[in-house]
Amino acid sequence: xxxxxxxxxxxxxxxxxxxxxxxxxxxxxxxxxxxxxxxxxxxxxxxxxxxxxxxxxxxxxxxxxxxxxxxxxxxxxxxxxxxxxxxxxxxxxxxxxxxxxxxxxxxxxxxxxxxxxxxxxxxxxxxxxxxxxxxxxxxxxxxxxxxxxxxxxxx
Ligand code: HEC
Numbered sequence: 001x002x003x004x005x006x007x008x009x010x011x012x013x014x015x016x017x018x019x020x021x022x023x024x025x026x027x028x029x030x031x032x033x034x035x036x037x038x039x040x041x042x043x044x045x046x047x048x049x050x051x052x053x054x055x056x057x058x059x060x061x062x063x064x065x066x067x068x069x070x071x072x073x074x075x076x077x078x079x080x081x082x083x084x085x086x087x088x089x090x091x092x093x094x095x096x097x098x099x100x101x102x103x104x105x106x107x108x109x110x111x112x113x114x115x116x117x118x119x120x121x122x123x124x125x126x127x128x129x130x131x132x133x134x135x136x137x138x139x140x141x142x143x144x145x146x147x148x149x150x151x152x153x154x155x
Contacts, residue, residue, distance in 0.1 A: 040146040043155055044134055052135025055128050059120070064088055068139055082116050090140035095148040102133050 056068070063085040064070055070087030077083050086092040094102065106129050109119030120129060137145065149155065 040142075040149045042138070042145060044138055048131050048134050049138050051128070052131035052133070052138075055124065055132045056135055059124070060088075060132065063116070068136060082114055085117070088136045088139070090144040094136065095140055095144050098152045099133060099154060102136075103129055106132070 056064075057066075060068075064087070065085075068088040070089075070092060071084035074084050074086040074092060086094070088094045097105070103126075105117070106124075107119065107121040107126075109115070110117035124132075137148075140148065
């Protein structure tokens with residue numbers, strides 16, 4: 001047995017030994033979310049995202065902001081008791097809802113007595129609403145998208 005070979009075996013034993021005595025790694029929630037984010041690739045159709053961006057620009061950005069960043073103080077109701085437009089970019093609660101719920105909110109709007117979110121069902125086609133939802137999802141950070149994906153098991 002050559003010296004070189006024995007040296008290699010020695011190293012292997014030391015390495016294995018070290019691993020056995022290592023403390024088990026406790027992953028933080030952040031690590032788990034990061035790992036999940038890497039596993040969930042977005043499979044968006046680029047053309048659909050572009051169509052959604054145009055629809056948003058034409059119909060939604062006046063209230064929700066150019067990058068769907070919403071109103072800074074969106075949690076505080078206005079003097080009339082209605083809430084200002086929230087961010088849709090993943091920093092508020094849009095990602096707490098399934099695609100079906102988001103679609104329904106956009107088609108039907110909010111109850112007029114408490115909300116200024118218009119109903120889009122007679123203005124946009126369902127396809128246009130689907131497109132704008134994909135654009136909105138494309139804005140969400142990876143971690144938010146991955147968490148949404150795991151909650152609803154859809155893309
Ligand atoms: C006149 C202002 C206005 C316009 C224009 C508008 N919204 Fe809204 N939107 C709101 C307000 C205000 C809310 C908050 C909901 C409420 O008060 O009921 C909201 C809520 C939403 C929500 C629910 C958010 C969540 O986190 O649950 C979605 C999704 C949404 N809007 C998408 C759109 C889309 C897509 C368009 C364009 C097609 C659009 N909005 C245009 C005012 C507007």
